[in-house]
Amino acid sequence: MIHIGEYNTLTILREKEPGLFLSDDEGNEVLLPNRYVPEEFKIWDELEVFVYLDNDERLVAVTDRPYITKGDFALLRCNDVTKHGAFLDWGMVKELFCPFKEQAFKMKKGGWYLVHCYLDEETNRLVASSKTNRFLDNKELTVKPFDEVDIIVSHPSDIGMNVIVNKTHLGLIYKDEIFKDLSVGDKLKGIVKKVRRNNKLDISLGQIGYRNIEPNSQTILDELNDYGGFLELTDKSSPEDIKETLQMSKKSFKKAIGSLYKQRLISIEENGIRLIEK
Known part of the structure; x- marks a missing residue:
C-alpha cells in the first residue's frame, strides 16, 4: 500500500514521458515527475520517495523532504491567508493548508505556528492543525519515570x-x-x-543528570524541593525517622545521598542535607 504523507520505498516500474512510474509490493502505482527523476537509475531499482496530492489533486511521488510528515509536529511559517484558511510553508511545491477551524489562534501571514499534520479522510489531503493538544492522549501512557x-x-x-x-x-x-x-x-x-x-x-531537561539518578535519589530530590531545599536527616538519623519521611530504609538512604553528594547535587551538613542551587 502506498501511504500518503509518508516516505515510501517503491520500485521503478517503467519510464514514460511524464516521468517514472513507481510501484509498491501490491501493484499500486504512482508517478515520479521528471523534475525528481535521478540522473542514474535502472528499472527495478528502489527509491525512497514522499507521497502526497499535488496542486491538481493527483497522487504524486517526490524526492523533496518536507519539514513535517503525517502524524508529526513542526513549527511552520504562514505564507498566506485567504478566505478559506492559511497556507503554510512545509518545504514542498504545494503549500500545507490549515483551515480556520483548525487554528487555535487566527493565523497571520509571516507568523510561525506549531502544527500537527494529519490526513483528512474526507478529502484524502494532508492538513495542518495548530490545535495540537487534541492529538495528544495521556489516558494510556507509553512512558514511565526516568525514561x-x-x-x-x-x-x-x-x-x-x-x-x-x-x-x-x-x-x-x-x-x-x-x-x-x-x-x-x-x-x-x-x-x-x-x-x-x-x-x-x-x-x-536533564541538566542535573536525572538519567543517572536512581529512584531513591530522585525521591530525596523531590522531598528537598518540597521542603525548601533542606531535610533534617543524615546518615546518623534513626531508621524510623528516615522511613517516616522518605519511605525507604536507612541503607537505601545512605546509598542515595552518597550518589547525590558525588554528583554535587547536595551538601551534607551536621544536622541535615541541603540541595545545592545551580
Whole structure:
C-alpha cells in the first residue's frame, strides 16, 4: 500500500514521458515527475520517495523532504491567508493548508505556528492543525519515570512550559527547572521526572543528570524541593525517622545521598542535607 504523507520505498516500474512510474509490493502505482527523476537509475531499482496530492489533486511521488510528515509536529511559517484558511510553508511545491477551524489562534501571514499534520479522510489531503493538544492522549501512557523521551516545546503556561512527549503525550516542565531559553517548536531530549495523578507528566531537561539518578535519589530530590531545599536527616538519623519521611530504609538512604553528594547535587551538613542551587 502506498501511504500518503509518508516516505515510501517503491520500485521503478517503467519510464514514460511524464516521468517514472513507481510501484509498491501490491501493484499500486504512482508517478515520479521528471523534475525528481535521478540522473542514474535502472528499472527495478528502489527509491525512497514522499507521497502526497499535488496542486491538481493527483497522487504524486517526490524526492523533496518536507519539514513535517503525517502524524508529526513542526513549527511552520504562514505564507498566506485567504478566505478559506492559511497556507503554510512545509518545504514542498504545494503549500500545507490549515483551515480556520483548525487554528487555535487566527493565523497571520509571516507568523510561525506549531502544527500537527494529519490526513483528512474526507478529502484524502494532508492538513495542518495548530490545535495540537487534541492529538495528544495521556489516558494510556507509553512512558514511565526516568525514561528518556523526545520533546517538542508546545506552549507556555503560568507554571512552566507545556511539551509534547514522544509525539504522543502532553507533559510539563516547571519554571524553576528551566535553565535555558526555550521557544515554541524547539526539539529536545528530556527525562520523565514523575507521573502525577491523572497521568500528568513532569518532564526534566536533564541538566542535573536525572538519567543517572536512581529512584531513591530522585525521591530525596523531590522531598528537598518540597521542603525548601533542606531535610533534617543524615546518615546518623534513626531508621524510623528516615522511613517516616522518605519511605525507604536507612541503607537505601545512605546509598542515595552518597550518589547525590558525588554528583554535587547536595551538601551534607551536621544536622541535615541541603540541595545545592545551580
